[in-house]
Amino acid sequence: MTSLATVPDGTRARAQITQKAPGVVFGLDVAELVFRRCDPDVRLARTGPEAQWRERGPVLEIEGDARALLTAERTALNFLGHLSGVATLTAACVREVDGTGAKILDTRKTTPGLRLLEKAAVVAGGGHNHRIGLFDEILIKENHIAMAGGVTAAIGAARERFPDLPLEIECETAEQVREALAAGATRLLLDNMDPPTLRAIAEEVAGRAQLEASGGMSRETLRAYAETGIDWISIGALTHSAPTLDLSLLLEPLR
Structure with missing residues (x-):
């Protein structure tokens, strides 16, 4: 309802997902699927590594219908943040027993x-x-x-x-x-x-x-x-x- 009320129909936008804490990003496939479900014509470009430990940085660039991107945002981030959290905790434990x-x-x-x-x-x-x-x-x-x-x-x-x-x-x-x-x-x-x-x-x-x-x-x-x-x-x-x-x-x- 918020996007329908505030974003003019047909508006296009560019978005960037950024990793803000050290860890392992994982789950880009499912995050991208969420964006495609909301906008089949969305453009996606990965800008950071997956399944590798790093400190911070850009992860994914998205371009598409603004309402669709806003609709997909939280679901995509929920998947990506949770799965990245699992990968990060695992990597930390693996380091402990190295x-x-x-x-x-x-x-x-x-x-x-x-x-x-x-x-x-x-x-x-x-x-x-x-x-x-x-x-x-x-x-x-x-x-x-x-x-x-x-x-x-x-x-x-x-x-x-x-x-x-x-x-x-x-x-x-x-x-x-x-x-x-x-x-x-x-x-x-x-x-x-x-x-x-x-x-x-x-x-x-x-x-x-x-x-x-x-x-x-x-x-x-x-x-x-x-x-x-x-x-x-x-x-x-x-x-x-x-x-x-x-x-x-x-x-x-x-x-």
């Missing part, structure tokens, strides 16, 4: 409807995707173990039913780790363990299974966890708590 051998993973704690976009943003930031859904990997957690009757029973049942799917099992104690290894598990999820406990388990496992740690860590403590000898660190906050990257769009009329 040189340790540990890799950063996402989780299924994603925004409904945006999972594939958010997981693509994690990859743009240098992270790795865990499961896309409940269909592509067996992940046996504490509730599954309780319902199945124990670690060994849960692994056996999963292997029998879905022998071709990758399998990972959550272990809460060193005893469960030993039981899982004896049952043939090759990837273990170690949840809410402190670095000394993780280090002791990594030394005991000695490469017989891949180890993933999750829970109870922050940017400040991430490296201490990564230096314990684990292979993966999964962080739900990459997708559910990433701050939006600061971006702006300024519009000028074309004479």
Whole structure:
């Protein structure tokens, strides 16, 4: 209503999206799609890198119908700012563990409807995707173990039913780790363990299974966890708590 009231019909304009804070821009494809939905004849030109860390600068130039650009502005920036925020937080976490051998993973704690976009943003930031859904990997957690009757029973049942799917099992104690290894598990999820406990388990496992740690860590403590000898660190906050990257769009009329 505001654009219809204040912008004369047929007015054309040029806009520029600018990155105003350090980080990784990601999501230009979906932002451009928003502008095209509002103005099929819009002209778009990328003016900055995507999926690369940089300090600030121009990102995208847009030329088209002024009302259409104003209509698309907030939706495009919402997508671009959120996905860039996910990529930026991921890149920051990847930097924290650099040189340790540990890799950063996402989780299924994603925004409904945006999972594939958010997981693509994690990859743009240098992270790795865990499961896309409940269909592509067996992940046996504490509730599954309780319902199945124990670690060994849960692994056996999963292997029998879905022998071709990758399998990972959550272990809460060193005893469960030993039981899982004896049952043939090759990837273990170690949840809410402190670095000394993780280090002791990594030394005991000695490469017989891949180890993933999750829970109870922050940017400040991430490296201490990564230096314990684990292979993966999964962080739900990459997708559910990433701050939006600061971006702006300024519009000028074309004479």
